[in-house]
Amino acid sequence: MAALVAGLPSGCFHCAEVLPAQAPTVAVDGVTRAFCCDGCAAAALWIRDAGLSQYYRLRRDEARRVSAEEEDFxxxxxxxxxxxxxxxxxxxxxxxxxxxxxxxxxxxxxxxxxxxxxxxxxxxxxxxxxxxxxxxxxxxxxxxxxxxxxxxxxxxxxxxxTGTARERTRRREWRRDVLRLGLAGIGAMQAMMFAEALYLDTAAQMPVATRDFLRWTTLLVSTPVVFIAGWPFIAGLLRGLRERSATMDVLAGASILLAYFASVVETLRGGGQVWFDASVMFVFLLLTARQLEQWARRRATLCVDALAQRRPVFAQREEGDGTLTRIATAKIRVGDVLRVDAGDSVPADGVLLDAQAALDEALLTGEALPVLRRRGDPIAAGSNCCERPLRLRVVRVGGDTRLAQLVRLLEQAQTQRPRLARAADRAARQFANGVLIAAVLVFGAWWWWQPARAFEVVLALLVISCPCALALALPAALAAATDALARRGVLVVRADAVEVLAAVDTLILDKTGTLTDTRLARDTVQTFGGMTCDEVLAIAASLQGDATHPLAAAFRAAAASGPELPRVASGTGQGTGPIAEPGAAEQAQIPCGLRPGLGIEGCVGGRHYRLGRADFAAARDDDGAVWLGDGQTALARFSVEQQLRANAAAAVATLQQLNISIEISTGDSAEAAAAVAGQLGINCWRARQTPEDKLARAQALQRAGHVVSMLGDGINDAPVLAGASVSFAFADGAALTHRAADLVLTGNALAGVAHSIAVARRTRRIVRQNLVWAATYNVVALPFAALGWVAPWLAALGMAGSSLFVVLNALRLSRSHT
Amino acid sequence: MTILLLLVPLAVLLLAAAVAAFVWAVRHGQFDDLDTPALAPLLEDAAPPLQRHAD
The missing domain is CATH 3.30.70.100 (Alpha-Beta Plaits)
Incomplete structure (x- = not known):
């Protein structure tokens, strides 16, 4: 059985990626396993030799691909x-x-x-x-x-x-929250025990001394719960009073303090009833709902932190004598000569000193393919150096660079984004007004009829109308929605993202990287000289090796999607040989090389190949396609195109069904934008947009009364992401977009947008149901309380029951719908 | 019902002890990771932590 599994490998044993033609193997737990690369194989070997191979049995997710090259730390x-x-x-x-x-x-x-x-x-x-x-x-x-x-x-x-200070704050906050919740739980249960003893005295037979003893004990237990565990609500009340705004926090804080101090007064003067249990239960229930919501969102934020991929950033400065020194990016000065390695991003704006260089500016401008720059051309910070190292002279640093300007634009946009009034705060205001008016009327009526009981009845009325369910309505629904979205690969980062999302009517989409991928169309591959499509793809993918630019990724993806991978004779020199034969890697490397602006050449299976422009690879006239040849004769022609992402059409159709009007806004050319818009049935598109244009468009739509959402992946999208009412970024997009966005999409990205909007709308519906239910409960309870008929235990039961209803209703959101 | 005079303070003392134990546990990081320890019973501890001092 085990041998069967090993004989038919479906993917790398370590990371589950596609296996190359000659996969390295390692015996783990007595079974020979195949690996996608030497890095994964070495990891498995180490894990086995350390006696830790049970990891493979216990893990729930595949590991990540291990880079064969050792990173320099x-x-x-x-x-x-x-x-x-x-x-x-x-x-x-x-x-x-x-x-x-x-x-x-x-x-x-x-x-x-x-x-x-x-x-x-x-x-x-x-x-x-x-x-x-x-x-x-x-x-x-x-x-x-x-x-x-x-x-x-x-x-x-x-x-x-994220830095010592933030990490420590994060841990302190987590512990503080756990402490508050634990204290509220332990204290509230104990206070309920004592309150129960008082409730059971239905015939009022308890001696006054015993009753007062129990009341004082309850007071002792409740005080820390209200003032330590319940501090967030009291702080919210104080803040609301300072800002003179009646929010849900004010209502919650006021109710807790009211129930507590009313009970203290009744304990002191030996009055009819106390409501300590209502006060502490309110603290406990509300704290639980809030913490669940915050923790669900915190998990999302933590994931996004890891996505930012912060590494120590250093630049390499070339000194007068040609030696390189590593310096912190903050120490770069205008006039310095810097060296940027292939795959690294350019740390400062400058001019190119080399004859030519290829730069990937996709994240900065939306241009999909690497652009060629010649000596003296300007190079923007934030673009990625492709193919081979380049040298540049710095002309602008820090706050003057294009990247820094975009960050400023982002911050500005964030402060200007329109705020939607929160439904819960509006409900809280109406509720508070209603209860206050009722209290004044009831007090007046009792004062006129039976002045001795007026104070007691009004106190009871205010406590019974405690809006526990009302305050729970929103956090419970948000916690369930955040969790449901996280399971579908949508991380909710900002607090009111779900609420705003429910109101969205316009979506602006970036094109490059969002709707389209750089893809190699398998069905347009032409071969010459008798090789099959799969063979030439495998050779091309081998030549590209581990290069990171979009074209190399396209070749790897095309080769991997083949029905069966062709066997390339002998070692390919790209790390696919068995781990035991490291010598194979050396043979191939001598003639290998990148020819900037032309292509790449190297040896695969003992033969010399060139991949790139037609004049370079096959001695023909350049026609924009990528050719494989040996420098003289052509072997294959690949056409590289911007292809729609697999699920783009379906996702756009779903969004249109949700009555969302969609616009494309791209830095790319008009033809490219029109083609994509046509294929997707989108009528509105704008091409050659700068980040400022995109932001201006979003703000114009907002002024016209639309609630605008934005989805983008590049640095050029970051300002508009920050300025849109609610925005999405991709997990694999630029780090700056994560900072600007409210939701981050992992996995099957585009479908996630439609799904999030659908979940947000269901959340809004459930919040409304909850608010209506909570208000109804209080409206029904109010007259009985006004007549002085409601016993404290009945009030507590009603409160707990209506809260339970609200929570269960919210939990319907976490049941998976598609 | 004079026994209440003993039992109720006793209950409050136990409560105080429970809260103190909880605070101690939180401060010592017992609640920092709520997922990983769930796996501990499934693992045969291949290398007791002490081993690293030996090599």
Missing amino acids: SAWMQPEILAEHAWAVPGGMEIVVLSAGLRCAACAWLVDQALMRENGVLDVTANAATGRIRLRWNPSAVDLSKLLQRLGALGFAPVLA
Whole structure:
């Protein structure tokens, strides 16, 4: 059985990615397993030899692909980085790092075990829920970079956390919240016990001394619950009073304090009844609902933190004598000569010093394919260097760069975004007004009829109309909705995102990277010289190796989607040989190379190939397509095009069914935009848009009364994401967009937008039902309370019952609908 | 019902003890990770943490 599994590998045993023609193998637990690359194989080998292979049995998610090249973590050892991210503890230092690969409890266990084996490690706590690894080490016994390398080699490549101060605040807040909730739970249950004793005295036979003893004890137990656990509500009340706005917080805080102080007064003067239990139950129920909502959102924020992929950022400055020095990006000065490695992003605006260079500006401008820059051309910070290292002279730094301008635009847009009135706050205002008017009328009536009981009855009335269910209505529904969305790969980052989303009527879409991918159309591959389509694709993918630009990714994807992968004879030199034969990699590398602006050449299976422009690869005239050849004769022609994402059409159709009007706004050319809009049936599109244009368009729509949502992935979209009423970013988009967006989409992206809007609308419906129910309950209870007929136990039962109804109604949201 | 004079303060004392224990647990990070420890019973501890001092 096991041998059968190993004989028919469906994907890499470690990361489940597609297997190459010659997959390296490792025997794990007595079964031979195949791996996609040497990196994964080495990780599995290490895990097996460390005796940790039960990880593979216990994990729920596949690991991430392990890069075959060892990442260099020496930059982490720089004093500036350590000063900001690590702190001293007894016996050594402590640092918190993030890892996007930390997905399940088994991963956390593996990280713990792996790092504890290293000398000089004092303590490790990996937390899969937060994606964080807390590491305590002794700097004199081991280098931090060695430990981080171990993490990287297992597929948990660490990235910088958000800084010591924020990490510590985060932990302090979490503990404070758990403490409050625990205290409220323990205290409220105990206060209920004593209140029960008082309730059971239905015939009022209890001696006054016993009754007062029990009341004073309840007072003792309730006080910390109200003032420590219930502090967020009291603080909300004070804030609301200062700002003179009647919000739900004011209502909740006022009710808690009212029930508490009314009970204190009745205890002191030996009055008819006390409501300590109502006060503490309110604190406990409301705190639970709020914490659930906050924790659901906090989980989302933590995931987004890991997506930002913060690494120590250094630039390489070329000194007068040609040597390179690593300097912090803050130390770059105008006039410096910098070197940027392939795959790195450009740290400052400058002019190119090399003859030519290819730059990926997709995130900055929306241009899909790498652009060619020549000597003296300007290069913008934030663009990615493709293919090979480049040199540039800095002309602008810091706040003057294009990137910094976009960040300023983003911040400005964020302050100007229109606010929607929250339904719950409106309900709270109406409710508070209604209850106050009723209280005045009732007090007047009793004063006229039976002045001795007036105070007592009005107090009872105010406590019984305690709007517990009303206050629960919103947080309970939001918690359920946030959770339901997270399960579908939509992370809700900002608090009122779901509410605003329900009101959205216009959606602006970016084109490049959002609606389209750079894709190689398999069915348009032409081959010459008798090779099959799959063979030429495999060769092309091998030549591209691990390059990161969109075209290389397109070749890899096309090769991987083939029905069966062709066998390329002998080692390919791209890390696909068995792990035992590292020599294979060396043969192929000598003639390999990138020819900027032309293509790439190298050896696959002993033959020399060129891939790129027609004149370079096959000695023909350039026709815009990508050719594979040996420099003289052509072997294949690939046409590369912007293709719609697989689910784009379906997602757009679903959105249109939801009565959302859709616009395309792109930095790309008019033809490209028109083609995509035509294919999707979208009437409105704008091409060649700068970030400022996009933002202006969104704001114009908002002024016209529309609630505008935006979906984008590039740095050029960040300002409009911040300015839209509610916005979506992609998990694999630029880090700046995560900062600007309210929701982050992982996985099957476009479908997530329609799904979120549908869930948001259902949430709005359920919140409304809840508000109506809660108000009805109070309206019915009010007359009885006004007549002085409601016993405290009945009031408590009614309150708990209506709250339960509201919570159960909200939970309907987490039941999966499609 | 004089026994209440003993039992009620006793209950309050126990309550105080429970709260103190809870506060101690939270402050010592017992609630920081609510997911990973669920896996602990399933694992045979391949390498007891002490082993690293030996090598």
